[in-house]
Amino acid sequence: MGTIRAFVFSFLLFAISVVASAQPVAPSLSSRPGAAYTLYLNFSGFNFTGNWGSSGQAPGNMSAYRNQTGPNFTAAQQAEIRNIWSRVAESYNMFNVNVTTVDPAVSVGGLASSNYQGRQQWYDQTARVMHAVIGNRGNSGFFNGAGGVSYVDVWRNSYSGTGNSNGIKTNWTFPSSLGGFGAYHNIFTAATHEVGHAAGLSHQGDYTGSTQNNAYSTNNGSSTLAPFMGVGYSASRNTWSVGRISTNQNTIQNDALRIRQNSGMGGFINDGIGRSIAQATPISLSNGQIKPLVNQGVIVPVSDSNPNPIGSNNYTRGYFSFETIGGLNMITVNAGTQWLQTGVADPHRSLDATLRILDALGNQVAISATSSLSETIAINLAPGLYYIEVSSAGGKNASLGPSGTWAPRQFYDMGAYFLTGTILAIPEPTGATLLCIMITGVVFVRRRNV
Numbered sequence: 001m002g003t004i005r006a007f008v009f010s011f012l013l014f015a016i017s018v019v020a021s022a023q024p025v026a027p028s029l030s031s032r033p034g035a036a037y038t039l040y041l042n043f044s045g046f047n048f049t050g051n052w053g054s055s056g057q058a059p060g061n062m063s064a065y066r067n068q069t070g071p072n073f074t075a076a077q078q079a080e081i082r083n084i085w086s087r088v089a090e091s092y093n094m095f096n097v098n099v100t101t102v103d104p105a106v107s108v109g110g111l112a113s114s115n116y117q118g119r120q121q122w123y124d125q126t127a128r129v130m131h132a133v134i135g136n137r138g139n140s141g142f143f144n145g146a147g148g149v150s151y152v153d154v155w156r157n158s159y160s161g162t163g164n165s166n167g168i169k170t171n172w173t174f175p176s177s178l179g180g181f182g183a184y185h186n187i188f189t190a191a192t193h194e195v196g197h198a199a200g201l202s203h204q205g206d207y208t209g210s211t212q213n214n215a216y217s218t219n220n221g222s223s224t225l226a227p228f229m230g231v232g233y234s235a236s237r238n239t240w241s242v243g244r245i246s247t248n249q250n251t252i253q254n255d256a257l258r259i260r261q262n263s264g265m266g267g268f269i270n271d272g273i274g275r276s277i278a279q280a281t282p283i284s285l286s287n288g289q290i291k292p293l294v295n296q297g298v299i300v301p302v303s304d305s306n307p308n309p310i311g312s313n314n315y316t317r318g319y320f321s322f323e324t325i326g327g328l329n330m331i332t333v334n335a336g337t338q339w340l341q342t343g344v345a346d347p348h349r350s351l352d353a354t355l356r357i358l359d360a361l362g363n364q365v366a367i368s369a370t371s372s373l374s375e376t377i378a379i380n381l382a383p384g385l386y387y388i389e390v391s392s393a394g395g396k397n398a399s400l401g402p403s404g405t406w407a408p409r410q411f412y413d414m415g416a417y418f419l420t421g422t423i424l425a426i427p428e429p430t431g432a433t434l435l436c437i438m439i440t441g442v443v444f445v446r447r448r449n450v
């Protein structure tokens with residue numbers, strides 16, 4: 001018997017090691033480490049135990065991204081994962097949320113990555129954690145045809161733990177139903193949408209009176225802007241919105257407010273950039289070039305309790321100060337994050353920015369508020385102190401329906417930005433250089449004057 005047990009034991013170990021090595025590890029990416037809420041984007045595959053919640057359907061063993069097996073993703077696959085992560089991370093950038101590819105059940109919970117059942121339970125039982133799997137179906141019949149699926153209002157401060165709650169804090173995004181792996185736009189909008197459900201959001205729809213025109217709002221067929229909680233595959237830009245979620249005309253959902261209201265979420269995030277001229281953040285330069293990684297921020301609604309998408313004054317503003325020796329200065333506010341490449345805006349931009357240059361008294365010297373999301377000002381300035389003001393374009397109203405009567409919808413213009421450009425600034429020499437300038441200035445200039 002002892003021999004048989006030993007054999008069985010070693011066989012089990014073998015089986016476990018095979019499963020562990022079959023799971024490729026994603027690059028470690030975290031948008032906001034230490035945030036109150038955690039969104040774990042799992043690209044490594046997941047072997048689900050049993051039926052998913054009360055659905056009566058078994059997800060099975062979902063593949064890793066591009067059906068890759070372990071231990072590593074290729075460099076190209078890692079680049080694709082970064083592309084999707086960066087887009088979802090910007091979607092949730094205004095909230096106290098860390099969008100990460102690092103599995104908290106392993107890094108915090110101390111579980112082996114091969115312990116799928118243990119991890120499944122850990123996600124369910126751990127406050128403020130959501131597990132979003134992005135890969136192909138293990139069970140081909142599991143919500144076949146859907147781009148993704150999620151339980152609603154499960155990403156919360158506490159675990160309800162009643163009834164058929166198995167795995168309800170795991171949700172799913174299926175690239176095979178979204179144009180395939182590499183279809184970043186479709187995949188990230190679907191993942192953001194499913195996680196939005198988990199955060200308590202319902203579908204934003206298009207309505208005329210009590211008639212539903214589209215269960216999933218397309219912003220009345222817009223190719224430029226659609227709500228995350230509608231369907232955004234055909235629109236180039238997707239944002240959180242405010243609008244109707246049912247045929248009852250009184251059921252208005254404010255996406256940003258509802259996400260922020262999750263217990264323990266706190267207010268919209270504070271980027272630490274001065275929010276007035278008096279508190280302006282001194283700009284940081286390197287040889288006259290604006291440093292993009294230092295001069296960056298996130299524009300959010302001013303009000304935590306009553307965020308309003310329409311009106312520039314309903315959003316925070318970022319102020320930077322600089323001194324110029326005079327001449328041509330060029331300043332760009334780039335809408336978006338720069339996680340993929342420093343100084344270059346990532347593809348998904350939540351913010352539509354407005355840029356102003358103010359003089360030392362706060363009077364407007366120049367403004368750029370074009371239809372582009374990013375703005376540039378190139379201007380000859382007299383020597384002196386100036387301020388850069390970054391603000392929101394102030395939101396968008398929905399495209400009108402065919403008869404102009406479809407229910408109103410509003411879109412947020414909020415999110416990340418960073419500055420680039422050239423400031424003709426007074427050089428900041430080192431101590432040794434300063435000494436040299438003083439000596440030559442005093443000695444030689446005076447001799448010439450004599």
Ligand SMILES: [Zn+2]
Nearest residue numbers: 193194197203
């Ligand atoms: Zn949905």
